[in-house]
Amino acid sequence: MILKTVADLRAVARGWRAAGEVIGVVPTMGALHDGHLSLARRARAECDRVVTTVFVNPRQFNNPDDLKKYPRTLEADAELLGAIPVDAIFAPPVEEVYPEGFITNVTMQGVAQPLEGHMRPGHFDGVATVVTKLFGMTLADRGYFGQKDWQQLQVVLRLVRDLNIPVEVVGCETIREADGLAMSSRNVRLTAAGRAKAPVLFAAISRAAEDIRAGHADRMAIREAAEAMREAGFERVEYIELRDAETLMPSDDPRRPRRMLAAAWLDGVRLIDNIPV
Numbered sequence: 001m002i003l004k005t006v007a008d009l010r011a012v013a014r015g016w017r018a019a020g021e022v023i024g025v026v027p028t029m030g031a032l033h034d035g036h037l038s039l040a041r042r043a044r045a046e047c048d049r050v051v052t053t054v055f056v057n058p059r060q061f062n063n064p065d066d067l068k069k070y071p072r073t074l075e076a077d078a079e080l081l082g083a084i085p086v087d088a089i090f091a092p093p094v095e096e097v098y099p100e101g102f103i104t105n106v107t108m109q110g111v112a113q114p115l116e117g118h119m120r121p122g123h124f125d126g127v128a129t130v131v132t133k134l135f136g137m138t139l140a141d142r143g144y145f146g147q148k149d150w151q152q153l154q155v156v157l158r159l160v161r162d163l164n165i166p167v168e169v170v171g172c173e174t175i176r177e178a179d180g181l182a183m184s185s186r187n188v189r190l191t192a193a194g195r196a197k198a199p200v201l202f203a204a205i206s207r208a209a210e211d212i213r214a215g216h217a218d219r220m221a222i223r224e225a226a227e228a229m230r231e232a233g234f235e236r237v238e239y240i241e242l243r244d245a246e247t248l249m250p251s252d253d254p255r256r257p258r259r260m261l262a263a264a265w266l267d268g269v270r271l272i273d274n275i276p277v
């Protein structure tokens with residue numbers, strides 16, 4: 001069932017709620033791959049009803065070219081989701097989500113500010129605004145998010161706490177290609193040559209994390225990872241950072257959970273990844 005309007009979605013969700021069913025939502029921007037499907041499968045296993053949302057949210061794109069080039073494949077997405085199966089796909093047009101006169105914005109500081117927040121100004125306000133709306137529209141009890149977007153997951157956890165949104169946020173592990181590359185909708189924009197180099201991102205941060213665990217200096221391990229990526233042909237390493245896993249602030253306290261996060265450009269495509277340290 002593909003739903004296009006908030007009214008239709010609400011009507012369906014209200015029926016489920018009235019029957020006492022637990023609703024899980026899997027928010028996506030479409031162009032689905034096994035990473036998304038793993039979230040949908042987990043929601044299927046844990047909830048009575050599953051809604052996958054497919055919406056390329058213009059408010060979270062700071063780069064108009066990235067928005068224009070974002071892959072859109074609703075027909076194929078619906079087929080993949082049909083095999084899970086999910087109960088509903090919510091794929092609204094932009095004007096349904098942001099009708100004329102829309103003036104509300106959810107703004108976050110703290111965990112939303114560094115790294116992706118710094119490199120993509122306005123990005124997490126756009127994510128927080130749309131996720132708040134999607135939770136409201138779907139009447140979800142649980143929301144499923146991938147660890148591939150680690151900072152986004154921490155932002156959403158903070159959002160539901162701060163706004164008392166009654167949704168349990170479930171973080172799901174990153175699904176990778178056989179060579180280690182984190183699955184991402186943007187991977188399809190890599191050339192064959194770029195695709196061959198792309199696994200170096202995961203390999204380099206994995207090596208750095210191992211070195212740090214073995215007692216090497218954080219800075220040195222990170223510098224070597226950046227060098228390995230540039231040598232492999234990455235045009236630009238935007239950041240490789242060791243951060244507190246929850247606050248995303250700089251952390252040299254190995255007793256707290258830490259995360260290494262990276263963003264880099266290859267073939268004109270911006271790739272991100274992260275791993276525990």
Ligand SMILES: Nc1ncnc2c1ncn2[C@@H]1O[C@H](COP(=O)(O)OP(=O)(O)OP(=O)(O)O)[C@@H](O)[C@H]1O
Nearest residue numbers: 028029030035145146148149174175183184185186
């Ligand atoms: N490889 C993956 N493993 C697990 N979850 C993933 C993976 N890729 C994306 N997700 C999750 O799927 C949800 C929807 O993500 P999105 O539609 O942006 O896909 P994406 O592949 O991350 O695309 P993008 O190219 O925008 O990064 C998010 O919660 C995201 O973290």
Ligand SMILES: CC(C)(CO)[C@@H](O)C(=O)[O-]
Nearest residue numbers: 027028029057127130149
């Ligand atoms: C959570 C999300 C669907 C909000 O647009 C998006 O940021 C994504 O795909 O990760």
Ligand code: BAL
Nearest residue numbers: 029060061123149152
């Ligand atoms: N996967 C996070 C959404 C984005 O890149 O805009």
